[in-house]
Amino acid sequence: MLRKLFSSPLFIKFIPGSADFIPLRKYDTSLGTTTTVNLDPENFCFTAREIAMKAFFVFFFCVVFCVFILAPTTSIAETVVINRNTVSKSSSNGTDKTYKNSPPYSQMSEEVLSPTRVKDETEWKVLDTTEDIDTNVPKEGEAYDQSDDDMVLFDLSSGNEIPIINDSKEDDTGAPVVVGKELDLGQNLDDVWDRIRQGFGMPDFKSNLVHQEELWYVHHHKTTVAIFERAKPYLHYIVDQVQKHSMPTEFSLLPIVESAYNPFALSPARASGLWQFIPSTGKKYNLSQNWWVDKRRDIVASTKAALTYFTNLYNQFGDWQLSLAGYNWGESAVQNAITHNQRYNMPADYEHLKMPRETRHYIPKLQALKNIINNPGAYGFELPHIVNKPYLVAVEITSTLDIPTAAKLAELPISQFLHLNPAFKRPVIKSSKKDKYILLLPYDRKETFLKNLDDYRKHNKKLSHWHIYYIYQKTPIRSVAQKFHVKTSQILLSNGLNPGTHWVHGTLLIPDAKNPIPTAIENQIHKIMPIPEQEEVFYYQNRRKHRYHGKHHIKNIFGSHIRS
Structure with a gap:
């Protein structure tokens, strides 16, 4: 390997005098023999193929040198994380939305x-x-x-099974854990839809895509009405948990985008449940998947996991729109897109990032639902009454x-x-x-x-x-x-x-x-x-x-x- 490197045309070309002491083998096609010659650096000429081959050996040598000699003494696990318009460095320990198979069922004892x-x-x-x-x-x-079997009834109205995160709490970097105004929980309202309207807190997203999504819901009127009816058993509980996390109530509409409020929904990527967790992300947030149950479909457990996931995404990006993009696309993919835009001095918000079509339409779908909930009559809808x-x-x-x-x-x-x-x-x-x-x-x-x-x-x-x-x-x-x-x-x-x-x-x-x-x-x-x-x-x-x-x-x- 070293002989090939030191005898390469690149080495000879850029190191004068090297050809005087490095003999090269030359194959004569007419005679079928191999001779040893010394090359003159001043008059030496080589083809593009030779350049590529020899450059590869030089590159390979440099990589080996960096990996085995420099790597143990340097840290390469730092990524740029955006937090409230400030850039800080932290270890990248986030998990992408990768599609991994669930582990095989464990062997059981015979009884x-x-x-x-x-x-x-x-x-x-x-x-x-x-x-x-x-x-x-x-x-x-x-x-x-x-022994002593019993059953206990719990009232889910208080929602204390999911911790409430205070706005004033700060992490190690001094940045707020959750952003936004303190939301009125709207317990005095008679209808859950009124409570959702009162809790809207995300800025309106203006785009032609929003109008396209509105037209889709209007043209699929029966399907949309069926989704609203399907959401009735779950909506109060989810709105309650969203507000206790000090999050905008737009997030209570997200299961409509993800699963049409169908807890049995299964995507081609094996995402399941109201919140459409893929297996790997579900395991990360303690949603067990075994022979007996799939906690990704569990209403309480999956809601707790989804809101915790959104909180973590907001801590990373400092923006609800980027958090939604990270939920759909993967946090590392969004972070890479942000880093790319910052490298070229481009805006690093949701509208200017290069992303897949599904993620590009993700927030417009949510905004279209928000517009319909705000004024259902203008779109020809009558929302079902859901007691608060x-x-x-x-x-x-x-x-x-x-x-x-x-x-x-x-x-x-x-x-x-x-x-x-x-x-x-x-x-x-x-x-x-x-x-x-x-x-x-x-x-x-x-x-x-x-x-x-x-x-x-x-x-x-x-x-x-x-x-x-x-x-x-x-x-x-x-x-x-x-x-x-x-x-x-x-x-x-x-x-x-x-x-x-x-x-x-x-x-x-x-x-x-x-x-x-x-x-x-x-x-x-x-x-x-x-x-x-x-x-x-x-x-x-x-x-x-x-x-x-x-x-x-x-x-x-x-x-x-x-x-x-």
């Missing part, structure tokens, strides 16, 4: 669990204020703690419960129950005293839920009709079926397995042999499960246009369809 016992000494408490709701997913492989009172109440459960049973206790249709609790991927809510979970119910159904549950206890009715079976190694499915006295086809259908499956491993749901079959399977299997890797491309290609236009139906075996 049969039938956590259906409910003790008579079960206690219930109705709390006036909200405590911190534990949003941790039950750890797989742990045995159930079924809490709609949701959280029930913390510490014993395993079937989803159909939970819906029956609350006297709700299963489809409505699932839209309030969309995170569950199985027909069983796996919970214990150690690993609690919460259910969301309409506020006016809490007394009904308590009364029906008390009747279940008095008559010793089961809350779950499923066995959870963990298998370490591949096992014949026929032997599993014989062990639980059920048919092989029932196990396959219960777990969404192909009819030709003969060997199984991991976690299995086994229906109770004493429960009516196939009624239990037909009415209790929640068929919203992870898409196998080999089927992802086919699924996305055939469902893309339907999903974005709100026509895709997510089928389940409860006997109904969930309209997205």
